[in-house]
Amino acid sequence: MDFKRLPTVLTAEELIDKMFKKASKVGGRDLKDRTINKLSTISNTTHDYFQRILKEHPEYEKLPDFYREMVDILVGVARLKKALASLLWADKMIQKVVSKSIAETKRGNDPHKILKSTYGRIASIIDQIDEQLQLLNYAKNRLKEIPSLRDIPTVVVAGYPNVGKSSFVAAVSTAKPEIASYPFTTKEIKVGIARINGKEIQILDTPGLLDRPLSEKSEIELKAILCLQYLADLIVFIIDPTETCGYSLENQLSLLNEVKNMFKKPIIEVYSKSDMHNFQDRLTFSAKTGEGIKEIMDEIAKKIKNKRQQ
Ligand SMILES: Nc1nc2c(ncn2[C@@H]2O[C@H](COP(=O)(O)OP(=O)(O)OP(=O)(O)O)[C@@H](O)[C@H]2O)c(=O)[nH]1
Ligand SMILES: [Mg+2]
Incomplete structure (x- = not known):
């Protein structure tokens, strides 16, 4: 359609x-x-x-x-x-x-x-x-805003506003999403294609989510929810531990829990902006320097392969 x-x-x-x-x-x-x-x-x-x-x-x-x-x-x-x-x-x-x-x-x-x-x-x-x-x-x-999607493995990138979701999607796929230092820069779903071991996957950039009840979520946030619910084979959840996104680590982790409970899908938890911090208890990457991106793509490849073999 x-x-x-x-x-x-x-x-x-x-x-x-x-x-x-x-x-x-x-x-x-x-x-x-x-x-x-x-x-x-x-x-x-x-x-x-x-x-x-x-x-x-x-x-x-x-x-x-x-x-x-x-x-x-x-x-x-x-x-x-x-x-x-x-x-x-x-x-x-x-x-x-x-x-x-x-x-x-x-x-x-x-x-x-x-x-x-x-x-x-x-x-x-x-x-x-x-x-x-x-x-x-x-x-x-x-x-017009509704993306046309293909029937290939689909990774949905989610997290609080301003944590670096679009920067990640831009770094690993063909999508060229807008990147800016204010929350809710991304208002529509953007689809990028990435290659993993010669096979194409879709990577979806979504609007930021806040940790609040579903009934209070804005129209912009609901678009991200629908992607997580219906399209995601795998979720990449981005956390900005520097809190330069403007939101506390605590709130971000609380959203992570909510996403895990709500969707029950394979999930990769990652820290963004590694050029600005030394957190090591999760995979970490920097869209700015490129550090850690390959490791995340390897993890995506592994999880998608597992999913396809189920
Ligand atoms: N230092 C540093 N800044 C980053 C990195 N990734 C993103 N940023 C900055 O963080 C801000 C937000 O980046 P976006 O990629 O637009 O974040 P987003 O999560 O897509 O934001 P929304 O679309 O508003 O939800 C921008 O000012 C980026 O330049 C990084 O790896 N290192
Ligand atoms: Mg964005």
């Missing part, structure tokens, strides 16, 4: 404008014929327009868990379904109004009058779904 291909959606005003402009260019043998042509053009174009949008959206409820829950966090599956249903409704209503007006025109009623009143009714139908059209456009922009 590639959410980057969802269509742009016009607002009600833009759509009405587009439809009527199109109809204004339609001709015919005489007034009656022209009116019928204009009306069918409007119903055909709105039908095609709505159907094209409907076709581009997946069946959200049937998406794999990770994607469905991401959509739920970013936009809301129920809201999206409602918006898509409203397009179907508008499509049907417009078809109905137009066929009635065409029949009236054929019966010899005043084409000018019919055209004017039908335009008014179509505009009012489209106006009624303006909010839904705007929601679909919002969804297009939000759902």
Whole structure:
């Protein structure tokens, strides 16, 4: 599923404008014929327009868990379904109004009058779904954030904000995440590819997590949780013992415990920023000097191999 291909959606005003402009260019043998042509053009174009949008959206409820829950966090599956249903409704209503007006025109009623009143009714139908059209456009922009993932071993890098997760991912994979000295620099999931013994693995950079109950976690943190829950074959948990990240070692270790209890997945605990400290009770690395990175990759290789052999 590639959410980057969802269509742009016009607002009600833009759509009405587009439809009527199109109809204004339609001709015919005489007034009656022209009116019928204009009306069918409007119903055909709105039908095609709505159907094209409907076709581009997946069946959200049937998406794999990770994607469905991401959509739920970013936009809301129920809201999206409602918006898509409203397009179907508008499509049907417009078809109905137009066929009635065409029949009236054929019966010899005043084409000018019919055209004017039908335009008014179509505009009012489209106006009624303006909010839904705007929601679909919002969804297009939000759902772009959802990464396209491959079915290969997946390592999820997690930890408190600012501890050096992105620096690690940048050092070992093809991803080029933003790195900065303030918390929550990473707001979206970034996917990098790394090679281990000639085989590709995915390494996911995630937003920082704080040690607090799930119900209090922000939208940004929830994205990291979904990766840990649904995508991780292996977790690399990064701890910054220098506390230059701005958070205490105690809080970071408490989050580590929570992650261990919550996900029950193979985990590698590592200290970052080894150029600034001498802690030795875990694997340690420095993204700055490159020290210790190879050892962590070796450990990842070992754990992934074990997992595949299970
Ligand atoms: N001295 C030193 N600084 C580092 C190292 N790794 C990262 N930093 C610094 O730590 C800060 C945070 O690095 P990031 O890689 O953006 O941290 P992050 O965990 O991805 O942060 P969020 O995305 O906000 O959660 C930056 O100022 C980095 O330059 C390291 O090995 N040594
Ligand atoms: Mg980051």
